[in-house]
Amino acid sequence: MFEIDWQQAWLRGFEAHGRAIVALWHDLGCLPKALNRYAQSGQLDLDAHVSPWPHVSPLSANGVRGLPRFVPQAQLPASVAYESFIYDTHCVPTRENLHDFFNALCWFRYPLTKAYLNAQQAKTLERLGSASERGALRDALTLLDENACFIWCEDEMWHALHSHDWLDAFWRQRAAWTRVRVELFGHALLEKLCKPYKAITAHAVHVQPVAAQWGDQGLQEPSDAWRDAQMLNTLRALNLSSKPFQALPVLGVPGWSLDNAQLSFYEDEHVFRAKKQGALRQERAKSKA
Secondary structure (H helix, E strand, C coil), X not given: CCCCCCCCHHHCCCHHHHHHHHHHHHHHCCHHHHHHHHHCCCCCCCCCCCCCCHHHCCCCCCCCCCCCEEEEHHHCCCCCCHHHHHHHHCEEEECCCHHHHHHHHHHHHCHHHHHHHHHHHHHHHHXXXXXXXXXXXXXXHHXXXXXXXXXXXXXXXXXXXXXXXXHHHHHXXXXXXXXXXXXXXXXXXXXXXCCCCCCCEEEEEEECCCXXXXXXXXXXXXXXXXXXXHHHHHHHCCCHHHCCCEEEEHHHCCCCCHHHHCHHHHHCCCCCCCCCHHHHHHHHHHHHC
């Protein structure tokens, strides 16, 4: 069985579900069975995950609102694309590995956002007519599903991150991070962070903070259902084919690494790289248009 350090800051919110599922996985010897058993155990509060958008209605093949059923990978026909199979059957082919374990955890926490991305993936595949074809939108959807994080922060912080002004974002504005929240969504990202290293980089999506919900340090944080709705609203408002996300070296988040308490941590140009001049010129041109 895999070892996961549930005390890591980025696993906040995943721990309770994760520990329980790992125990079931160990007892049952089958990850899909463990996931379905846990989904039916009553330990998930999914009643709030009611979609106001009919085409993103929560999946219910598992008999649990908001969730698909998890099935062994062998049930995926060789001739059918993974994303299309999930969309058509509301079943998620699942292997006995950490990658698919974290994918299921993301379904448990953020079913509406996962269902929305899956619907977009399936519709894009239908338009392309072949699983071998990619295109900008399909690439963006895959990046989001595998490697995204969502960051609730003020515009000043987002501008510094977007400009790759790492010292400003992480060091000069360090006190502001008490009002910033980073939530991991990509399951490949979560898997990589089981063995963390400095260069791990997420594709960050900016979510406008809502002071009444987040508040200051010490106030109660919102539910996963609230986060799920915020993330979904954000994605629906974006042109995803333009890849509207930002590289974020996740161990730079204050408190996510003991080493980043030192300024020298952020002076490593192999990780905290300046933005390429070509990208800067394109952004300036867009701003003038």
